[in-house]
Amino acid sequence: MSKTKxxxxxxxxxxxxxxxxxxxxxxxxxxxxxxxxDVKKSSNNPRFAGYAGNERQLQKLSEVKHTxxxxxxxxxxxxxxVLGGGLVPGSVVLIGGDPGIGKSTILLQTMCHLSxxxxxxxVTGEESxxxxxxxxxxxxxxxxxxxxxxxTQVETIIATAQSTQPxxxxxxxxxxxxxxxxxxxxxxxxxxxxSTAQLVRFAKQKSIALFVVGHVTKDGALAGPRVxxxxxxxxxxxxxxxxxxxxxxxxxxxxxxAVNELGVFAMTEEGLKEVQNPSAIFLSRYQQAAAxxxxxxxxxxxxxxxxxxxxxxxESHLGNPRRVAVGLEQNxxxxxxxxxxxxxxxxxxxxxVFLNVVGGVRVMETSADLALLLAVVSSLRNQVLPQDLIVFxxxxxxxxxxxxxxxxxxxxxxxxxxxKQAIVPKxxxxxxxxxxxxxxxxxxxxxxxxxxRELDAIK
Numbered sequence: 402m403s404k405t406k407x408x409x410x411x412x413x414x415x416x417x418x419x420x421x422x423x424x425x426x427x428x429x430x431x432x433x434x435x436x437x438x439d440v441k442k443s444s445n446n447p448r449f450a451g452y453a454g455n456e457r458q459l460q461k462l463s464e465v466k467h468t469x470x471x472x473x474x475x476x477x478x479x480x481x482x483v484l485g486g487g488l489v490p491g492s493v494v495l496i497g498g499d500p501g502i503g504k505s506t507i508l509l510q511t512m513c514h515l516s517x518x519x520x521x522x523x524v525t526g527e528e529s530x531x532x533x534x535x536x537x538x539x540x541x542x543x544x545x546x547x548x549x550x551x552x553t554q555v556e557t558i559i560a561t562a563q564s565t566q567p568x569x570x571x572x573x574x575x576x577x578x579x580x581x582x583x584x585x586x587x588x589x590x591x592x593x594x595x596s597t598a599q600l601v602r603f604a605k606q607k608s609i610a611l612f613v614v615g616h617v618t619k620d621g622a623l624a625g626p627r628v629x630x631x632x633x634x635x636x637x638x639x640x641x642x643x644x645x646x647x648x649x650x651x652x653x654x655x656x657x658x659a660v661n662e663l664g665v666f667a668m669t670e671e672g673l674k675e676v677q678n679p680s681a682i683f684l685s686r687y688q689q690a691a692a693x694x695x696x697x698x699x700x701x702x703x704x705x706x707x708x709x710x711x712x713x714x715x716e717s718h719l720g721n722p723r724r725v726a727v728g729l730e731q732n733x734x735x736x737x738x739x740x741x742x743x744x745x746x747x748x749x750x751x752x753x754v755f756l757n758v759v760g761g762v763r764v765m766e767t768s769a770d771l772a773l774l775l776a777v778v779s780s781l782r783n784q785v786l787p788q789d790l791i792v793f794x795x796x797x798x799x800x801x802x803x804x805x806x807x808x809x810x811x812x813x814x815x816x817x818x819x820x821k822q823a824i825v826p827k828x829x830x831x832x833x834x835x836x837x838x839x840x841x842x843x844x845x846x847x848x849x850x851x852x853x854r855e856l857d858a859i860k
Contacts, residue, residue, distance in 0.1 A: 407583055409434040436591040438582050476514040479675040483637060483650050485658015491608040493601050497615045498639030503648050504614050507673050508571050515569050516546035522567040526553040526577030540672040555580045555596045559603050567609060574614035594628060601632055641761045661765060662702030680707040680818060683760040690788050693780030697772035697793045698811040699764050705814040709759040712776035717753045728758030737796060741774050744800030745846045768805040770796035775853055784857050787822060791815040794826040800846040804828035824852050
């Protein structure tokens with residue numbers, strides 16, 4: 402067998418070089434050469450066996466038999482919700498998040514539960530077996546059936562899995578795993594990509610449900626190449642503050658379920674505990690109503706979620722007033738304030754505007770636009786909105802209030818939590834009155850501001 406050779410490819414133009422250099426001589430870009438395996442020189446490697454020169458028979462799409470995917474329940478309902486109903490054999494799930502957010506904790510809990518019915522293997526490259534055992538003891542977990550492996554070489558991991566034949570496996574973390582095919586250090590772009598490719602191929606061939614833990618950068622993005630997200634079946638991100646109590650697990654990619662599905666967990670001394678009714682937690686408001694506070698309904702995956710949006714508008718003493726948004730998109734805040742000035746007649750050009758979504762939730766959709774603007778107006782005018790008011794709707798650049806998906810379900814969810822009034826897009830207003838809640842449909846920003854003044858006068 403010929404010795405495996407490596408080469409360096411330019412990530413900008415694709416030029417191939419036998420050695421690394423600081424600058425690509427073809428396109429002139431700097432620091433763009435990435436190490437990779439020379440495919441032509443390593444065709445005899447078992448990694449590439451069975452690919453070259455093999456012809457396959459084509460089949461029509463209508464001839465493919467449809468079979469229902471059998472899912473594996475993890476015994477954690479919030480995790481099953483984010484995964485789309487449970488684990489799929491042969492699937493690869495990538496979990497990312499800040500250090501200390503709870504990635505290893507939830508995976509250890511999951512593996513200990515699954516080990517009672519399945520052959521489960523936990524591969525750790527960052528911690529020793531003693532550290533994993535101490536964590537399991539601290540969390541009160543029973544790991545009698547869970548197998549541990551402390552290894553960082555991907556070839557050894559795959560060889561061990563070949564003999565033990567696990568059904569579920571965890572790699573913690575992919576940044577510590579390396580392959581002997583490359584000479585670069587573990588954690589590099591080439592090592593992460595090549596190691597993941599081998600693990601994904603092995604998991605697909607053996608129908609192993611594989612969890613892969615990934616580090617994140619300072620910006621919150623997954624460390625390593627973005628191609629890593631395209632190689633796996635599902636990408637889950639942990640959100641929340643490390644010193645906070647609640648953690649949010651969000652699916653940003655899922656081939657077997659809905660994207661943007663959200664699971665809520667509470668960090669306790671016994672590990673992560675699932676929160677069955679997250680809306681009740683995020684709505685823990687003060688008994689005394691305050692200006693600048695309004696509740697909106699977002700749609701996360703397959704269920705509605707009620708969150709509180711707070712705004713603080715204060716006179717600015719700087720040349721450029723500040724625009725700060727926590728849990729909302731910063732650029733969209735600036736755009737909506739311009740719409741409020743042009744089509745609502747409310748000016749904030751000399752005011753500092755601070756926005757926050759209570760509970761550490763990140764609102765990804767545009768249904769919170771109208772609630773955001775009404776909270777800003779409430780804080781600017783120091784007018785308290787009714788605590789039983791719910792607001793949602795997308796605001797366009799012309800000041801129109803656009804409908805949002807699942808409007809009826811949002812209103813019904815608000816009614817279940819005791820809300821009696823709602824300002825919603827006119828297209829989302831129900832044709833028949835819903836008992837227990839008064840719905841005000843608006844089609845323009847001016848109508849929404851008038852409805853806000855009317856409610857304040859009634860109050």
